[in-house]
Amino acid sequence: MAAKFKIQPLSFNSQFAKRVLILSLPLAIVFFAFTHWQLMSISTAVLCFVITVISNVLLLLPISSELRILRNYIYSLANGDTDYSNIVLSEKDTRDLARAITAIHKIWTSKAETLEAQTLSDAAVFDTLPDPILMLDAEGYITNSNLPAQKFLGADFLACNIDKLFSTNIFIASVEKVLKGESISESVVFHAPEYNNRQLYAHITKLPSHLKGRASVVVSLYDVSKALSLEKKQSDFVANASHELRTPLSVISGFIETLQTTARDDADARDAFLAIMKEQTEYMSNLIEDLLSLSRLEMGQDKEIKDKVDLHEVIDDVMQALKLKAFQRSVNVKISELNRIPKIVADNQQIHQIVQNLLDNAIKYAPENSEVTVEIKTIPEIPAKSGQNIASGKAVSIAFNNKGQKINKEDLARLTEKFYRMQVHKDMKIKGTGLGLAIAKQIILHHRGNLTVSSTVYNGTTFTIYLPVKQN
Ligand SMILES: Nc1ncnc2c1ncn2[C@@H]1O[C@H](COP(=O)(O)OP(=O)(O)OP(=O)(O)O)[C@@H](O)[C@H]1O
Ligand SMILES: [Mg+2]
Structure with a gap:
């Protein structure tokens, strides 16, 4: 806790002495003129000059001392001491000045606190976003990132250039395009071999130029590996299911055609073909049953x-x-x-x-x-x-x-x-x-x-x- 600021004891310094002398100089010249024209004796002139100097010292000393207190007070505010009762001044002018300084300090402290709270809550929101977000400066160096980005990229990557973290040309080219101002935003899906071969969707956006921060571009990354593999599984499933159904269907339709033409009157062939057709329809009905079971299971997991x-x-x-x-x-x-x-x-x-x-x-x-x-x-x-x-x-x-x-x-x-x-x-x-x-x-x-x-x-x-x- 800083000590209370009180009027300091008399203290002379060269600056103070200079001010007293300058203030006393006009009267010294007058006394000198009076003695010269013999209107005043030398001893009276010296006495008058000494009285002038003493009264100037008594006039200037409190103001000079209070200015020093004010200066120390401002330094203590700057150092974070917010005890406004710390200052005790006797002159009205310096008291008014101190009040004005205190008022300005209170306004700025409250603004700084609001700004700090806002920054902290912005950072917390930034960290709760589920996907990695990177901020780049105009040269492509990372200036900030959220927690998911730190988890995703692993090592200490802050201050690294984006082209050191990712090697995929298509992504780096899109980032460069936005950095150079050739495009306001770019979206790209790319494969990241350095991060477990994941498929990533990147959205790269240029920040408005009136924002004066270091960040120039924001890169948001979304891991789309699961969605793409699910999509592939689904399309494989449809392809497999239709292939499995088409095979017995084409066998059956082949036999129907043969029975309608060449084997029309061949009783033995008809029996043999009908047996195969029965087997194929049983297979198809099992398959459809299994497919329905699977889709029922996938839909009814709850x-x-x-x-x-x-x-x-x-x-x-x-x-x-x-x-x-x-x-x-x-x-x-x-x-x-x-x-x-x-x-x-x-x-x-x-x-x-x-x-x-x-x-x-x-x-x-x-x-x-x-x-x-x-x-x-x-x-x-x-x-x-x-x-x-x-x-x-x-x-x-x-x-x-x-x-x-x-x-x-x-x-x-x-x-x-x-x-x-x-x-x-x-x-x-x-x-x-x-x-x-x-x-x-x-x-x-x-x-x-x-x-x-x-x-x-x-x-x-x-x-x-x-x-x-x-x-x-
Ligand atoms: N007990 C087992 N011994 C050896 N191989 C097996 C065994 N169970 C399954 N397999 C192998 O795993 C494959 C898949 O089995 P799955 O039960 O899913 O299909 P399936 O038996 O071919 O057809 P479905 O059960 O739908 O009629 C089989 O085709 C077979 O190659
Ligand atoms: Mg089986």
């Missing part, structure tokens, strides 16, 4: 999960449905329950569908005359990798194992993609749409469970589903 599902009943029902298929392939299905399985909170129909798809696969892809095992048990927690949205707490796992060739890593990673089928099974003419596992995965995600798959030479392939006992 459907409430509230059934109490008895997994014994589900497995029994599915076994009944697949008994004939297992028998035809001489596959023996062995079910083992390792401990008492509680009912789980789930969607009954959807759980039937997953168990059906996985047991159907195990029977379909197992070698003939082999064994398929289904092992069901309770576990304390669902195993999960970080970032997966999986329910915590007690769960049930069902592992479906079938013998057969080991599935390589690349295939394993792609099995749950829509329409993905392993070449070896296509070559073996094993029927399927390639949608069963995609449907199972959707259902499991909806239940916040998990699906894992492993494959070894000796043990064959094991798909394991994990479902939480309760949905919390």
